[in-house]
Amino acid sequence: xxNQRSIPWIQRACAALSYAGAxxxxxxxxxxxxxxxxxxxxxxxxxxxxxxxxxxxxxxxxVALLSYALVFHREPYESxxxxxxxxxxxxxxxxxxxxxxxxxxxxxxxxxxRPMPLVQWIARRNALLRLASALTLxxxxxxxxxxxxxxxxGSLVPxxxxxxxxxxxxxDNGVFPRWIFALGFYPMARxxxxxxxxxxxxxxxxxxxxxxxxxxxxxxxxxxxxxxxRGLMLKHEWLLPExxxxxxxxxxxxxxYLTGCDSxxxxxxxxxxxxxxxxxxxxxxSAVLEHVWWLWVTGPKTIKNLAQESQNAR
Numbered sequence: 001x002x003n004q005r006s007i008p009w010i011q012r013a014c015a016a017l018s019y020a021g022a023x024x025x026x027x028x029x030x031x032x033x034x035x036x037x038x039x040x041x042x043x044x045x046x047x048x049x050x051x052x053x054x055x056x057x058x059x060x061x062x063v064a065l066l067s068y069a070l071v072f073h074r075e076p077y078e079s080x081x082x083x084x085x086x087x088x089x090x091x092x093x094x095x096x097x098x099x100x101x102x103x104x105x106x107x108x109x110x111x112x113x114r115p116m117p118l119v120q121w122i123a124r125r126n127a128l129l130r131l132a133s134a135l136t137l138x139x140x141x142x143x144x145x146x147x148x149x150x151x152x153x154g155s156l157v158p159x160x161x162x163x164x165x166x167x168x169x170x171x172d173n174g175v176f177p178r179w180i181f182a183l184g185f186y187p188m189a190r191x192x193x194x195x196x197x198x199x200x201x202x203x204x205x206x207x208x209x210x211x212x213x214x215x216x217x218x219x220x221x222x223x224x225x226x227x228x229x230r231g232l233m234l235k236h237e238w239l240l241p242e243x244x245x246x247x248x249x250x251x252x253x254x255x256x257y258l259t260g261c262d263s264x265x266x267x268x269x270x271x272x273x274x275x276x277x278x279x280x281x282x283x284x285x286s287a288v289l290e291h292v293w294w295l296w297v298t299g300p301k302t303i304k305n306l307a308q309e310s311q312n313a314r
Contacts, residue, residue, distance in 0.1 A: 006111075007037055007111035011035055011037055011038055011111075012108060012109055012110075012111050014026065014038055015037065015038055015041035015042075015108035015109075016041075016105055016108045016109055018038075018041050018042045018044075018045035018046075018108070019041070019045045019048070019101060019104060019105045019108065021049070021136055021140065022045075023041075023042040023043075023045040023046045023049065023132075023133070023136070024046075024133035024136055024137055026038055026039075026041075026042035027039070027042045027043065027046065027129070027133065036113070037111070037113050040113040040115075041104070041107075041108045041113070043123040043124075043129055044104055044115075044116060044119055044120070044123050045104070046122075046123070046128075046129045046132040046133060046136075047119045047120075047122035047123040047128070047129070047132065048097070048100060048101055048104060048119060049132045049135070049136055050122060050128055050129075050131060050132035050135070051097055051100075051119070051122070052097060053132070053135050055090070055093055055094060055097060058090065058093075059090050059094075062086050062087070062090060063289070064289065066082060066083055066086060066087075067287035067288070067289045067290070068287075069082055070083075070285045070287050071284065071285065071286070071287055071290070074284060074285055077285075100116060100119060103116070104116060104119070146183075149183065149186070150179050150182065150183055153179070153182040153183045153185075153186040153189065154178075154179055154182045156182070156186070156189040156190065156193060156201055157182055157185070157189050157201050157202065157203035159178065159203075161199070161201075161202050161203075162202065162204070162213060163199075163202070163213075163217050164192070164196075164199055164200045164201055164202035164217065164218065165192060165196040165197075165200040165201075165217075165218055165219045165220070166188065166189075166191075166192035166196065166200055166201050166202065166218060166219065166220045166221075166222075166303060167202045167204065167210075167213075167214035167217075167218040167220070167221045167222065168181075168185040168188055168189070168201065168202065168203045168204075168222050168224075169204055169205070169206050169210050169211060169214060169221065169222065169223045169224060169225075170184075170185075170203070170204075170205060170206060170224045171205070171206045171224055171225045171226060171234070172205055173235070174235065178203070178205075181203060182203060184292070184295060185201075185203060185222075185295060187295065187296045187297075187299065187300045188201065188222070188295055188299045188300060188303070189201035189203070190300070191299070191300035191301075191303040191304060192220075192303055195303055195304060195307045196219075196307070202214070202218070206223065206224070206225050206232075206234060207234070208237070208239060208243065211223060211239065211244065212244065212247050215244065215247060215248075215249050215250065215253055215256065215274060215277075216247065216248045216249065216250055217250055218250060218253060219250065219252045219253060219254050219255075219306065219310075220254060220255045220256075220257075220302070220303060220306060221253070221255070221256045221257070221274075221277075222257045222259075222295070222299065223256065223257065223258050223259065223260075224259045224291065225239075225258070225259060225260050226260060226261070227258065227259070227260015227261050227262060227263045228260070228261065228262050229262045229265040229266070231260075231263075231266070232258070232260050232263070233260070241266055241269035241270050241272065241273040242269075242273070243273075244273040244274065245272060245273045249274070249275070249276070249277070251276075252310065253274070253276065253277040254277055254278065254306045254309075254310070255277055255278050255279075255280065255302065255306060256270075256274045256277045256278075256279045256280070257279075257280040257294070257299075258270065258279065258280065258281050258282075259282070259286055259291050260281075260282070260286070261282060261284070261285045261286050262282065262283065262284065262285070263281040263282055263283075264281035264282050264283025264284070265283055266281075267279070267281050267283065
């Protein structure tokens with residue numbers, strides 16, 4: 001075992017940085033030219049990163065399968081509580097990974113190079129470590145590319161814009177930052193800008209006033225919210241069809257999309273509330289993935305089709 005007192009603090013700091021994603025750079029070069037202490041922690045960090053990638057892939061697959069069960073097998077999904085069991089199990093795996101990561105980080109800062117059980121098996125296999133480095137570098141590249149994309153997405157929907165043609169209303173639960181939704185609605189905002197002009201896309205957090213304003217000025221309104229058979233569920237209130245029945249409507253209002261689960265139980269009431277627009281609702285539980293697909297694939301096409309229909313009707 002390496003003498004802890006002999007490890008300079010600069011090496012300890014570099015070893016700690018390997019657990020923050022710097023290991024692909026610390027493992028470069030000939031092994032003889034590198035400190036055994038740094039190499040140990042770089043390889044161990046790569047092994048932990050690979051485990052995290054595997055857990056993330058497992059989580060993504062679980063979400064996809066749960067979404068399928070939620071939509072097509074609702075009764076067993078609800079009666080068995082599949083989401084609680086599956087996501088609870090995955091949460092425990094992520095917590096176990098975090099314990100390993102914190103232990104390894106602590107060892108790096110203390111100047112120790114103690115092998116970790118299970119992790120060391122991966123750390124000895126160069127092919128797996130190269131895979132971890134490639135995935136980490138790709139993730140870093142995506143992160144770098146996401147910065148200008150997020151800035152551009154935000155520029156399309158400035159927070160002070162309240163009037164436009166395409167309204168994208170979202171529920172952030174008071175937790176998620178606005179730029180995430182700007183990225184999520186990016187294809188919709190681009191399509192709206194292309195068809196109706198630079199002032200067309202509007203992005204606002206959900207509220208009674210936001211929806212009232214959207215149907216009074218917009219041509220297409222997307223309302224991303226939770227819901228039940230009763231209505232749209234906000235943090236401190238309910239939004240019901242009768243709340244909007246007598247609200248002013250833009251004569252060009254063509255489509256209102258409601259993501260709320262079971263909103264289709266009141267399809268006629270919502271259609272009456274948002275007339276003359278066509279209303280998209282769900283008379284079942286709805287999955288986030290299908291709404292993402294609509295926003296990135298179906299929604300932009302719908303904006304173009306609605307504009308084309310209005311042009312042909314003239």
